[in-house]
Amino acid sequence: MATDGRTRRNGAGRRDLTEIAINCFARHGYQGTSIDRIAREAGVTKGAIYHHFRSKEDLLAAAVRDRIGEFETRVQNACRDAAPDESLRRIAEVCAEHARSEDRPRFAIKLMVESIETNAPVLEEMRGMMRRFRAFLRNIVRAGQDSGLLRSDADADAVAAAYTSAVIGAETQFYLDPKRFSLEHTLETFVSQMLDNLRPAGAAQTLQGRSDP
Amino acid sequence: MATDGRTRRNGAGRRDLTEIAINCFARHGYQGTSIDRIAREAGVTKGAIYHHFRSKEDLLAAAVRDRIGEFETRVQNACRDAAPDESLRRIAEVCAEHARSEDRPRFAIKLMVESIETNAPVLEEMRGMMRRFRAFLRNIVRAGQDSGLLRSDADADAVAAAYTSAVIGAETQFYLDPKRFSLEHTLETFVSQMLDNLRPAGAAQTLQGRSDP
């Protein structure tokens, strides 16, 4: 708790504040999180936050931007040097890990849903993130089609949209009912189903999932 | 706006209040909706609301229960006298209609997500709804398996979970980006993909979706 080499004072820096803020926002939502709560968890007073950020919305926007960039980097790194079908499997794994992580989870789902009809700037940020995610998936599918690995008559946009739906819906159900909803198994089932369906006609057909008798 | 034959006064009855309340909650969230706002939209004052409901949470719980029951009835009716595969198509259609309706939409997604870590009673209600929804789907899949219509070696629970994921995720993306996200097409793509995958080995294989060249 002493010096961390980054700040002159004992308090939290601007970067630390966005970390703590997004954590609070992800747990209690934007409207359910008071500036005082963030300040308390950061070990500073309310004034310190208003020294770094113009408003509560400004703090939220900064925190969201940080997290979105982090998530996208993570997804991209998981796909490095991987074939299209392997990439599609890995992305689901990264999303599941993200949902199970200690600090990061829920922020996307919670703030995305809350911002609908209540916070236009954040909504726009989230909309951009989802569009980029779908485009990223679509390009992977297209690459698979171009290389003959995946069926070329499939609608890559629709496949990407369905994939994104499965991820968001599975995360939501997992947050709602973590003890009864098996996140990884659901995503694996979906991805296997999708890859089976995308296999070019004539290729060998595998049963659902791996061979785990 | 005069007498509607139900109430002695010009105000709204208990049932009308839950309708208006769920509408507000669905748009602005629970924490983003004040009692005064609901009262204003209902054409009454706060006192009227506290005459019918003990607290804001009580009002929310009553409104949520009403809506959940309504939705479940709608889904069940859509499946009357339908074969399993047809039921699975119809449920997706009902969910898409629900998402596009004028008054009802968003309440499930919004309140479900918001209640995570903030409102245990509502969370429990939502959890029950999702469990029943998945169980309903699973039973349809099992019925299809028993009748030989669907592959018997598929994991019915996992299929139901993936289906539910797709519905929730597609609705969420649609609310987030209604102009760019095509809800119906995404759900149709998913359901076709799933049914293709569930077709028993040896059965005729159709291409994705209908023939819309």
Next chain:
DNA sequence: GTTGCCATACCGACCGTTTAGTATCGAGTG
């Protein structure tokens, strides 16, 4: 008159934001 339904007025708590003031540092100056 009693009862059900609702309006009015109000309370205490809390929220986002502002302001005034303070402590701590680095750079510049002699």
Next chain:
DNA sequence: CACTCGATACTAAACGGTCGGTATGGCAAC
């Protein structure tokens, strides 16, 4: 080296407003 100056990083306190909730009273119907 000491010393000033000006940022920077905060604290403490308060303000105006809104919120959920309550107490009270009145009007209409039976």
